[in-house]
Amino acid sequence: MKNFTRKLIIVTSVVSVSVIAFTLSMDSEYPSLEQRSEMQSAAEQRVDLAPPNDSGVAQVDVNARPQESLIAELMGGDVLSLNALQKAFSSDDPAFAWAQVDLEELQNEMPDNLYWALAAPTDDPVVQEQRKEIKEFWEQQYGEILSNRATEVEIRAYYEHRNQVSTDYIVFATALLNRHSTDLPERDYHFQILARNVHLAQLEELPQKLQQALENRERFEQRRSEWLANKSAFESQLHAEREAALRDLGKI
Numbered sequence: 001m002k003n004f005t006r007k008l009i010i011v012t013s014v015v016s017v018s019v020i021a022f023t024l025s026m027d028s029e030y031p032s033l034e035q036r037s038e039m040q041s042a043a044e045q046r047v048d049l050a051p052p053n054d055s056g057v058a059q060v061d062v063n064a065r066p067q068e069s070l071i072a073e074l075m076g077g078d079v080l081s082l083n084a085l086q087k088a089f090s091s092d093d094p095a096f097a098w099a100q101v102d103l104e105e106l107q108n109e110m111p112d113n114l115y116w117a118l119a120a121p122t123d124d125p126v127v128q129e130q131r132k133e134i135k136e137f138w139e140q141q142y143g144e145i146l147s148n149r150a151t152e153v154e155i156r157a158y159y160e161h162r163n164q165v166s167t168d169y170i171v172f173a174t175a176l177l178n179r180h181s182t183d184l185p186e187r188d189y190h191f192q193i194l195a196r197n198v199h200l201a202q203l204e205e206l207p208q209k210l211q212q213a214l215e216n217r218e219r220f221e222q223r224r225s226e227w228l229a230n231k232s233a234f235e236s237q238l239h240a241e242r243e244a245a246l247r248d249l250g251k252i
Helices: 002-028 035-046 067-075 082-088 092-097 104-111 114-118 125-146 154-180 188-231 232-249
Strands: none
Touching: 104 154, 114 125, 114 154, 125 154, 154 188, 188 232
């Protein structure tokens, strides 16, 4: 409801500006000091003609008038109720549509889901900085894997993290779509379906990628051991392999 509240504040601000304008207009028509003195003297002369409180004439307390009636007079009509204000904004407005989605309820049901820590919309600079640090850490770990410097434990930890991220997003997106498919804007609805399908595809690829990374590391360690055991023979073998590759390419 944050976006709707913001709109309500805007309406209230318009009313406040109208009140200020009305007040300035009243000040511009207010009598001068000399005029007020003359009016006061005239009033004192007529004071005996004023009806007593028990004369049956109704006494008006301006301060007792409801604020809504004053605003209605200034706006030239009735004040819109909360329900009427809701109807004033299009139901096609994405902000209004998302206001119908109870993300807090979903978070209470799955508080440990990584979606909240890594992907949920936020303006909190602390959370944004934490996400940046987490992203940089796992990117660094992936770089270690590609360069064959990561240990087996680090390789497994990286792909386990990728597995958890995709699994948690699928769980969140499924719950969101099951409960709020009719509330979400059409664009966001299809985006959530697409994102869930992407994570499903990534889950299917992860076992193969993990196996490939472990095999690459094993080959690298084997060749490194061969190099350490006999550097000259290993370098000669590398030279022969390079010449064979160039010959196959027709460059020799």
